[in-house]
Amino acid sequence: xxxxxxxxxxxxxxxxxxxxxxxxxxxxxxxxxxxxxxxxxxxxxxxxxxxxxxxxxxxxxxxxxxxxxxxxxxxxxxxxxxxxxxxxxxxxxxxxxxxxxxxxxxxxxxxxxxxxxxxxxxxxxxxxxxxxxxxxxxxxxxxxxxxxxxxxxxxxxxxxxxxxxxxxxxxxxxxxxxxxxxxxxxxxxxxxxxxxxxxxxxxxxxxxxxxxxxxxxxxxxxxxxxxxxxxxxxxxxxxxxxxxxxxxxxxxxxxxxxxxxxxxxxxxxxxxxxxxxxxxxxxxxxxxxxxxxxxxxxxxxxxxxxxxxxxxxx
Amino acid sequence: xxxxxxxxxxxxxxxxxxxxxxxxxxxxxxxxxxxxxxxxxxxxxxxxxxxxxxxxxxxxxxxxxxxxxxxxxxxxxxxxxxxxxxxxxxxxxxxxxxxxxxxxxxxxxxxxxxxxxxxxxxxxxxxxxxxxxxxxxxxxxxxxxxxxxxxxxxxxxxxxxxxxxxxxxxxxxxxxxxxxxxxxxxxxxxxxxxxxxxxxxxxxxxxxxxxxxxxxxxxxxxxxxxxxxxxxxxxxxxxxxxxxxxxxxxxxxxxxxxxxxxxxxxxxxxxxxxxxxxxxxxxxxxxxxxxxxxxxxxxxxxxxxxxxxxxxxxxxxxxxxxxxxxxxxxxxxxxxxxxxxxxxxxxxxxxxxxxxxxxxxxxxxxxxxxxxxxxxxxxxxxxxxxxxxxxxxxxxxxxxxxxxxxxxxxxxxxxxxxxxxxxxxxxxxxxxxxxxxxxxxxxxxxxxxx
Numbered sequence: 001x002x003x004x005x006x007x008x009x010x011x012x013x014x015x016x017x018x019x020x021x022x023x024x025x026x027x028x029x030x031x032x033x034x035x036x037x038x039x040x041x042x043x044x045x046x047x048x049x050x051x052x053x054x055x056x057x058x059x060x061x062x063x064x065x066x067x068x069x070x071x072x073x074x075x076x077x078x079x080x081x082x083x084x085x086x087x088x089x090x091x092x093x094x095x096x097x098x099x100x101x102x103x104x105x106x107x108x109x110x111x112x113x114x115x116x117x118x119x120x121x122x123x124x125x126x127x128x129x130x131x132x133x134x135x136x137x138x139x140x141x142x143x144x145x146x147x148x149x150x151x152x153x154x155x156x157x158x159x160x161x162x163x164x165x166x167x168x169x170x171x172x173x174x175x176x177x178x179x180x181x182x183x184x185x186x187x188x189x190x191x192x193x194x195x196x197x198x199x200x201x202x203x204x205x206x207x208x209x210x211x212x213x214x215x216x217x218x219x220x221x222x223x224x225x226x227x228x229x230x231x232x233x234x235x236x237x238x239x240x241x242x243x244x245x246x247x248x249x250x251x252x253x254x255x256x257x258x259x260x261x262x263x264x265x266x267x268x269x270x271x272x273x274x275x276x277x278x279x280x281x282x283x284x285x286x287x288x289x290x291x292x293x294x295x296x297x298x299x300x301x302x303x304x305x306x307x308x309x310x311x312x313x314x
Numbered sequence: 315x316x317x318x319x320x321x322x323x324x325x326x327x328x329x330x331x332x333x334x335x336x337x338x339x340x341x342x343x344x345x346x347x348x349x350x351x352x353x354x355x356x357x358x359x360x361x362x363x364x365x366x367x368x369x370x371x372x373x374x375x376x377x378x379x380x381x382x383x384x385x386x387x388x389x390x391x392x393x394x395x396x397x398x399x400x401x402x403x404x405x406x407x408x409x410x411x412x413x414x415x416x417x418x419x420x421x422x423x424x425x426x427x428x429x430x431x432x433x434x435x436x437x438x439x440x441x442x443x444x445x446x447x448x449x450x451x452x453x454x455x456x457x458x459x460x461x462x463x464x465x466x467x468x469x470x471x472x473x474x475x476x477x478x479x480x481x482x483x484x485x486x487x488x489x490x491x492x493x494x495x496x497x498x499x500x501x502x503x504x505x506x507x508x509x510x511x512x513x514x515x516x517x518x519x520x521x522x523x524x525x526x527x528x529x530x531x532x533x534x535x536x537x538x539x540x541x542x543x544x545x546x547x548x549x550x551x552x553x554x555x556x557x558x559x560x561x562x563x564x565x566x567x568x569x570x571x572x573x574x575x576x577x578x579x580x581x582x583x584x585x586x587x588x589x590x591x592x593x594x595x596x597x598x599x600x601x602x603x604x605x606x607x608x609x610x611x612x613x614x615x616x617x618x619x620x621x622x623x624x625x626x627x628x629x630x631x632x633x634x635x636x637x638x639x640x641x642x643x644x645x646x647x648x649x650x651x652x653x654x655x656x657x658x659x660x661x662x663x664x665x666x667x668x669x670x671x672x673x674x675x676x677x678x679x680x681x682x683x684x685x686x687x688x689x690x691x692x693x694x695x696x697x698x699x700x701x702x703x704x705x706x707x708x709x710x711x712x713x714x715x716x717x718x719x720x721x722x723x724x725x726x727x728x729x730x731x732x733x734x735x736x737x738x739x740x741x742x743x744x745x746x747x748x749x750x751x752x753x754x755x756x757x758x759x760x761x762x763x764x
Contacts, residue, residue, distance in 0.1 A: 047359045053539040056353040120562060120590075121424030121535060150590070152467075153460035160455035205565040213681065238424060242356030242539025244567035266423060269508045270548075271541035294423075294453070 042067065053242055054092075054274035058281065062088050092277050093304040103301065104138035111143070111189040111197045113222065113229040116263070117215060117252050118236035120203030123265035125154060127236055127291055128200050129161025130299035136167050140195035145185025146171035147178035147218055148202035158200055164296050168194075178202065178214065179221045186225040199230065206251030215255055232260040234288060239266050239273030249279045261288035264302070268292045336373045336388070344388060345370060355607045357570035358543045361577045369395055389608070396604035400573060404597050405557060405582035407438070410528050414446065414492040414500040418525070420518055420553060421533035422545060423506030426561035428457060430533055430587050431503040432464035433595040437585075438499055439470055446497035448488035449474035450481045450521070451505035461503055468592050471497070481505075485521050502527070509548030519552055530555040531584065534571060536563045542571035543578045550579040557584035560598060564588045572603050643698035646730055647690050650683055685718060689726040692716035701730065 042063055049059040065088050114131070118124050125148070132142045144162050146169060148154040155171045162169035170185040182199050189197040201218060204211035222229045235252050237245050253259045262280075264273050267290050276287050287302040345366050352362045372391050409415040417434070419427045428451065435445040447465045449472055451457035458474045465472035473488040485502055492500045502521070507514035522530065532555045534542060549555060560572050563586040572583055583598040690698065692715035697703050704712075704727060713720040 047363075050353060050359045051540045053356075053541070056350050119537070119565065121426055123424055151460070152463035153456040155456075156459045157454070157456035205562060207566040208564075210681070238535070238537075240422065240535065240538050240541050240545070242537060242542075242567070242571065243354050244356070244537040244565065245539075247566055248537075266508075269422070269541070270510055270544045271539070275539060 052272035052274035053245075055243055055246075055278045058092060058274075058278050062092070089277070090304060092281055093307075103134040104140070109228075109231055111186070111194045111226070112231050113186065113189075113197045113199070113226060114232045114234060115199045115201065115219065115222070115230035115256075116234050116236060117201050117256070117259075118203060119205055119248055120151075122203065122236045122238040122241075123263075123291055124148075124203060124236045125158050125161065125200055126294070127263050127265060127289070127299065128158065128198050129165055130291065130296055131198055131289070132162065132167045132196075133165035133296045134299060135196045136165055141192075142167040142196045142198065143185060143189045143192070143194045144169040145182055145197065145199045147181045147185075148200050149178045149181065150202040154200075154202065161296075179217045182218045183221045183225065186222050186229060190225060206248050206255075212251065212255040215252075219256055232288075233258070234261050234263050235259050235285075236263045236265055237273070237276060237279070238271075239264055239276075240269065240271040241273075241275055243275065243278075245275035246279055246282065249283055249285060253283065253285070259283075259285055261286055263287075263289045263291065263299075265291035268298070336376050338374065341370055341373055341388075348388070348392060351608065352570060355568035355570035356537075356539045356542070356574075357607065358540055358574035358578070360543070361574045364577075365395065365399070393604060393608060396573065396607060397601045400576055400600035400604050401582060402601050403582075404599065405584045407434075407584065408528050408556065409443075409499070412528070414489065414498050415529075416489070416500045416502065416525050416527040417529045417531060418502040418504065418518070418521065418527040419531050419533055419559075420504055420549060420555065421506060421559075422508065422535075423454075425506065425533045425535045426559075426587055427451075427506065427533045428461050428503050429464065429590075430559055430561055430585075430595070431461065431501050432468045432470070433587060433592050434585070435465065435470040435501050436468035436592050437595050438501075439468070443499045444497050445470050445499040445501055446488065446492045446495070447472045448485055448500060448502045450484050450488075450502050452479050452481060452484070453505045457503075457505065464592065471495070481517055482520050482524060485525055489525065509545045509552075515548075515552050522553055529557065531557045531559050532581070533559045533561060534575065536560045536569045536571060536586075537565060537567040538571040540574075543574045546575040546579050550581065555581060557582055559583070559585050559587065561587035564594065568607050569603060570607050573607055576600070641734055643690050643693060643701060643730060646733065647687065647698075650687060685722060686726050686729070688716040689718055689723050701727065 045066070046059055046063055049062060050056065054062075062085070066084060069084060116124050116128055116131075128144060132144055135142045142165070144158065144167060146155050146158045148158070149172055159169055159171065170181065170188055172181050178201065185197060185199060188194075199218070199222070201215060202211075204215070206212065219230065219233075233252075233256055235249055237248065241248070249259065249262070262276055262285060264276050264287050267273055273290075279285055280287065287304070287307070290300050290302050290307070292298045292300060348369065349362055349366055352365065353359070357365070369388070369392055372395065373388055376387060376391070407417065419431050419434075421427050431447055435447050438445050447461055447470055449458040449461045451461075458476060462472045462474060473484075473491045475484050475487065478484050478487075481504070488500055488502070491497075502525075504518055504521070505514070507518070509515065521527075530553050532546060532549050532553075534546065538545075546558070558572075558575055558581055560569065560583050563569060575581070576583065583600065583603070586596055586598045588594045588596055689712060692712045693704075697708060697712075709723050709727070710720060712718075713723045716723070
């Protein structure tokens with residue numbers, strides 16, 4: 001039985017509870033109040049959608065779809081409407097198959113190198129702690145490289161997470177070059193035949209050219225040891241993030257020649273993280289994991305079906 | 315972006331030309347574009363709706379003057395309304411006679427409380443206060459350590475108690491410590507918390523009741539989307555905070571959250587965080603935020619930054635040289651150093667209206683300056699003073715010496731010659747103040763398109 005099954009959907013649903021109430025509650029009230037899908041209804045529906053950060057265009061397209069589908073039959077009941085929105089939202093999600101749908105993924109590649117990037121304060125270090133814990137629990141050996149040499153005490157923070165997860169960590173003492181730490185970590189992981197290597201990087205705003213150059217360099221030096229590393233590059237997106245999230249994903253992707261997935265954090269708050277729909281659609285970049293709390297087991301493999309279901313309810 | 319909006323609106327409003335007035339029919343379509351712009355800037359949908367109806371009311375019946383386009387007129391109305399909504403006064407931190415005056419920082423996880431606490435401490439220290447930082451985030455791993463390190467960098471003591479988990483006790487002890495050590499200002503860094511986490515919200519609420527802070531500051535990430543109003547409101551309901559801090563404003567977010575929060579809780583944004591260094595803090599200018607939300611760039615901040623950083627005596631010397639037409643590579647080098655002091659090229663460019671558009675999507679390469687520098691540093695003193703000496707073989711030597719291809723060397727020399735020409739031009743038009751001077755880096759930046 002995989003670790004995930006044990007958690008099930010409960011936590012996600014708990015976390016998204018507020019969200020669910022907001023959206024479903026509002027849509028329900030709206031349908032009850034009007035009973036008919038007319039222009040006013042659509043205006044109000046648009047506001048509900050916009051409030052979830054999915055963006056003007058995505059919302060506009062959804063409304064168009066709903067208009068089309070309700071054109072013949074003006075009256076739609078609550079359940080039907082929920083299903084309709086549900087279906088359309090799921091359709092917005094672009095799905096990709098990845099090496100791992102679960103933490104105990106099978107891979108020929110060893111060590112499997114994951115690089116984690118993102119802007120400041122989104123929860124990279126915490127997510128890495130949780131990732132390491134989950135991989136470890138799934139029976140993998142894990143090595144973390146602490147290449148955030150900039151933020152004060154970032155090292156200590158990651159070190160505490162590594163201890164909690166019970167995994168090894170490589171960090172700098174005096175060196176201030178993140179690339180050299182990444183290099184050392186990959187080398188060490190290779191010699192120890194580690195299953196998974198996770199490289200943490202300092203938070204950086206995506207419009208700072210010199211910091212993006214640094215990121216490129218970290219990637220380059222890893223490739224000196226393992227030419228096709230990193231095998232995954234995850235961008236961490238805070239679910240409170242607005243439309244800027246798309247810029248973030250684009251710029252990090254440009255700098256690193258592509259990203260492979262999103263870790264969507266802080267979904268236990270009131271924010272809905274709707275920007276990932278837009279990122280997912282425009283960049284064909286899937287959400288891989290979601291963070292739903294501050295505890296070490298508060299990270300889940302993302303499944304769009306379940307996400308949309310939890311978001312909108314049945 | 316503003317140009318975009320204006321031209322879009324002009325397209326939509328073309329038909330108004332003949333009519334001479336903005337009316338109900340012709341404005342609706344254009345306001346749709348405005349809505350889109352505001353949503354793209356993360357302004358909350360409720361605020362947008364209210365705003366749009368206000369703008370519509372103001373615009374209806376306005377005569378379209380011949381001197382400006384209808385698009386420009388509407389953009390002006392929008393800008394005026396935005397400024398009105400944001401407010402125009404700068405807001406200060408409140409202090410009392412009590413020792414210490416207490417400032418408490420609150421906000422969501424990752425909004426930047428710890429970094430901003432240290433920035434504020436440094437800022438207040440420079441203003442003559444005697445701050446003490448208190449580490450009250452006992453939850454996030456290494457948060458206390460982080461504040462200690464930042465406190466050291468800021469030259470401000472940090473009160474912490476690694477054994478204690480009771481945040482209320484730590485903050486009370488910090489007050490005592492401040493009294494005993496003649497610290498007149500206590501800045502309390504608290505843990506990030508969700509507004510819906512009752513237990514954690516009660517914790518800060520208790521600190522508020524016990525300490526009665528002179529100032530509670532709500533720290534919010536400027537990249538926040540629609541949820542900003544929910545969180546801002548929930549924190550305000552509980553804590554009735556006095557000011558908002560907008561962090562990470564050095565990013566490329568349009569920052570509509572600032573407008574939404576102001577509109578919903580009507581608390582002024584007092585400061586903005588504009589970089590990772592501890593002196594990257596500035597007083598918030600609400601009027602400028604309006605332009606930023608519309609995508610107008612922040613020309614005023616740019617000029618101010620230039621004013622403080624641009625060494626006046628150095629630039630005086632430069633002017634002297636210009637007058638005598640003696641601008642050489644040494645001056646070029648020192649001029650570049652002046653620019654470097656002002657920050658990265660990309661951050662400077664982001665403040666110039668239209669510059670991003672001008673450079674299209676071409677990346678501005680900050681390392682280009684370093685390359686130019688390496689070329690100049692590989693010249694002999696004589697060559698720097700007399701660039702005419704730079705013949706083919708000298709250029710080749712410089713290329714080898716600086717590790718650049720010969721083309722790079724030629725390019726630098728060409729840039730220098732262009733610059734000399736610009737300088738001469740500038741010399742002729744001088745006396746038009748700093749704005750004129752600022753054209754130079756703008757032009758220079760054009761040279762550094764990657």
